Amino acid sequence: MSANLQSHAAAESDAGVIKSRKKTNALSRWTKLLLKSKTGTVGFIIVLLVCLVAAFANFLAPHDPAAINPAKMLKPPSWLEGGEKAYLLGTDNLGRDILSRIIYGSRVSLLVGVASVILAGIIGIIVGLASGYYGGWLDSILMRIVDSFLSIPNILFALVFLAVFGPSVPTLIIVLGVTNWVAYARIVRGETLSIKEREFVRAARSIGVRNVKIISRHVLPNVISSFIVISTLSIATTIILEASLSFLGLGVQPPTVSWGGILSDGRDYLATSWWLATFPGVAITITVLGIIFLGDWLRDVLDPRSQSRS
Amino acid sequence: MIKFLLKRVLEFIPVLLIISFIVFSLVFVAGNPVALMLPEDASQEDIERLTVALGLDQPFIVQYGKYMLDLVQGDFGKSFRYNTDALPLVLERLPATLELAAASMIIAIIIAIPLGVWSATRKNSSLDLLATGGAVIGKAMPNFWLGIMLILLFSVTLGWFPVSGRGTIAHLILPAITLGTGVAAEMTRLIRSSMVEILSQDYVRTAKSKGLRNFFVVYKHAFRNSLIPVVTITALQTSTLVGGALITETVFSWPGLGQLLIQAVNTRDMAIVQASVFTIAILVIFMNLLADVVYRILDPRIKYS
Numbered sequence: 001m002s003a004n005l006q007s008h009a010a011a012e013s014d015a016g017v018i019k020s021r022k023k024t025n026a027l028s029r030w031t032k033l034l035l036k037s038k039t040g041t042v043g044f045i046i047v048l049l050v051c052l053v054a055a056f057a058n059f060l061a062p063h064d065p066a067a068i069n070p071a072k073m074l075k076p077p078s079w080l081e082g083g084e085k086a087y088l089l090g091t092d093n094l095g096r097d098i099l100s101r102i103i104y105g106s107r108v109s110l111l112v113g114v115a116s117v118i119l120a121g122i123i124g125i126i127v128g129l130a131s132g133y134y135g136g137w138l139d140s141i142l143m144r145i146v147d148s149f150l151s152i153p154n155i156l157f158a159l160v161f162l163a164v165f166g167p168s169v170p171t172l173i174i175v176l177g178v179t180n181w182v183a184y185a186r187i188v189r190g191e192t193l194s195i196k197e198r199e200f201v202r203a204a205r206s207i208g209v210r211n212v213k214i215i216s217r218h219v220l221p222n223v224i225s226s227f228i229v230i231s232t233l234s235i236a237t238t239i240i241l242e243a244s245l246s247f248l249g250l251g252v253q254p255p256t257v258s259w260g261g262i263l264s265d266g267r268d269y270l271a272t273s274w275w276l277a278t279f280p281g282v283a284i285t286i287t288v289l290g291i292i293f294l295g296d297w298l299r300d301v302l303d304p305r306s307q308s309r310s
Numbered sequence: 311m312i313k314f315l316l317k318r319v320l321e322f323i324p325v326l327l328i329i330s331f332i333v334f335s336l337v338f339v340a341g342n343p344v345a346l347m348l349p350e351d352a353s354q355e356d357i358e359r360l361t362v363a364l365g366l367d368q369p370f371i372v373q374y375g376k377y378m379l380d381l382v383q384g385d386f387g388k389s390f391r392y393n394t395d396a397l398p399l400v401l402e403r404l405p406a407t408l409e410l411a412a413a414s415m416i417i418a419i420i421i422a423i424p425l426g427v428w429s430a431t432r433k434n435s436s437l438d439l440l441a442t443g444g445a446v447i448g449k450a451m452p453n454f455w456l457g458i459m460l461i462l463l464f465s466v467t468l469g470w471f472p473v474s475g476r477g478t479i480a481h482l483i484l485p486a487i488t489l490g491t492g493v494a495a496e497m498t499r500l501i502r503s504s505m506v507e508i509l510s511q512d513y514v515r516t517a518k519s520k521g522l523r524n525f526f527v528v529y530k531h532a533f534r535n536s537l538i539p540v541v542t543i544t545a546l547q548t549s550t551l552v553g554g555a556l557i558t559e560t561v562f563s564w565p566g567l568g569q570l571l572i573q574a575v576n577t578r579d580m581a582i583v584q585a586s587v588f589t590i591a592i593l594v595i596f597m598n599l600l601a602d603v604v605y606r607i608l609d610p611r612i613k614y615s
Contacts, residue, residue, distance in 0.1 A: 144324045144325060144328060145328055147325050148325045148326075148328040148329045148332070148591075150549070151325060151329070151549070151591050151594045151595050151598070152329065152549070152587060152590065152591050152594065153549045153550065153552050153553025153556070153590065153594070154553060155553040155556055155557070156552075156553060156556065156571075156586075156587060156590055159556075159571065159572070159575045159583070160333060160336055160575075160583055160587060161336065162575060163340075163574070163575040163578055163580065163583050164336045164337065164339060164340040165340075236450070240452045243452050243454075243455075244452060244454055244557050247452075247454050247557070248557065248560060248572055249576070250572075250575060250576070260452075263454070263455060263458070266458075267458060267561075270458065270461060270462055270466055271466050274462055274466075277455075277458050277459075277462070278459065278462070280455075281451070281452065281455030281456075281458070281459065284451075284452050284455065285447070285450050285451050285452070285455070286450075288449075288450040288451075288452075289446065289447065289450040292446060292449065292450055293446075
């Protein structure tokens with residue numbers, strides 16, 4: 001009895017070792033794959049850095065991003081004449097440190113980008129799976145809805161939602177999630193259509209597995225890789241969309257700092273203080289570039305059908 | 311052809327119905343707009359009287375029915391800010407937006423075709439890397455920021471172009487570049503990948519091996535065929551282009567639909583918001599239809615089914 005238990009425990013610990021070895025193997029395999037692609041590596045590093053900056057904003061920011069200082073109004077970047085070392089990227093019209101504001105601004109951008117993409121993904125996957133798997137009238141109705149959303153620019157839908165519910169961060173996440181789901185629905189539907197005709201799904205159906213179980217066990221895992229690819233690229237477009245809405249004054253509201261908001265403040269001082277509007281845009285562009293690089297690499301790795309563009 | 315067109319036009323009806331339903335539901339959820347229409351010192355009775363007069367006390371279905379009845383007659387209600395019908399206000403702004411969109415499209419085509427073709431014919435050269443790199447950066451830049459940077463460089467610093475407004479060609483150039491860059495970036499990528507694929511086809515090799523000049527091979531044999539996917543995707547970009555126009559107009563104070571719409575969103579002038587949504591939706595649908603037709607002309611193998 002006790003010997004039996006012991007061997008059982010040993011087997012379990014063996015399984016644990018194998019599992020962890022598998023994990024490290026997978027990790028090193030992915031690292032190798034990543035290092036093979038220059039742009040992928042650059043993208044990964046940028047995304048990692050932006051995430052770290054957002055996570056440790058309170059340690060990294062040299063100043064309080066909201067601290068108004070009338071004595072330091074519109075100071076140029078430190079390397080220019082009149083600039084001060086303490087304010088690397090200069091200050092805004094209220095004497096607030098631009099660098100600190102950009103560092104804090106990364107939080108809202110990432111939060112809104114990631115959260116709304118997750119929401120969009122959940123809606124899109126459910127609609128896409130249902131539409132592709134069940135077909136028939138459900139498919140026709142859902143696809144007409146998708147067509148309707150596609151014939152209106154995302155930003156327009158977002159504007160209508162914001163006109164109704166008023167701007168705030170939670171509204172923005174919901175709005176961007178609800179306006180972006182169609183891309184997922186279309187692609188997941190297409191994948192589902194082809195997967196449901198494959199042998200393993202037919203086999204499962206013929207032995208009487210319930211539809212819900214077939215979808216969750218056999219179809220869903222096979223659409224996940226396309227989902228990851230679209231989500232990554234979608235975070236990039238969502239960050240731009242959020243910045244645009246905040247720039248228009250309809251997105252993130254002060255006192256919450258956002259890149260679009262800083263840019264919008266800087267517009268009025270273009271003639272005298274170019275740094276206000278310039279640096280937040282650089283931050284957006286670099287972040288989005290990193291995400292696009294990472295997303296393109298993921299697509300090349302996860303989707304064997306797509307050919308590498310280079 | 312006519313049968314195909316008719317079928318496609320009929321397919322628009324459910325799409326427009328769904329859009330109207332979504333927009334109406336949102337406005338219904340937004341609640342009673344009467345308080346916004348009346349002066350601030352209006353009494354509770356005044357508000358109730360106007361609510362009843364406008365039929366806003368009716369149940370959802372009744373209000374939706376009435377709304378649809380007005381809608382098919384082109385009546386989106388009155389803008390309470392301008393105190394006139396919403397649709398004429400929107401249509402009045404449309405030409406400015408179309409002008410901007412068309413100019414941006416032309417700029418995008420002028421940049422993207424040579425760049426895409428060149429980089430495909432000289433794959434992996436430094437020019438190719440520059441073009442593909444530029445395309446990615448063009449995609450990553452938010453267009454409102456690009457607009458501001460262009461103003462900073464060309465208007466504020468160099469003084470070559472006016473900062474804002476509409477009128478002369480000089481007014482049009484900066485907004486059109488701003489809006490056209492993103493489209494050009496996407497188009498360059500597409501033309502390049504489409505050309506790369508076609509340049510490896512047998513008939514291109516045949517044309518080359520029989521000694522045709524490179525120019526003819528590239529433009530007459532390869533480029534024409536590479537246009538098919540490009541046209542489709544370009545038309546699908548109409549939606550992005552119009553969306554981008556809404557923001558670009560704000561940056562340059564361009565007196566188009568975008569400016570009107572964003573003001574309306576800020577003041578919650580829902581009649582104008584609704585009229586704009588429908589105008590833009592119809593525009594995008596029409597452009598997609600046009601793309602379908604052109605697509606079939608370019609590629610006779612596609613049947614009108």
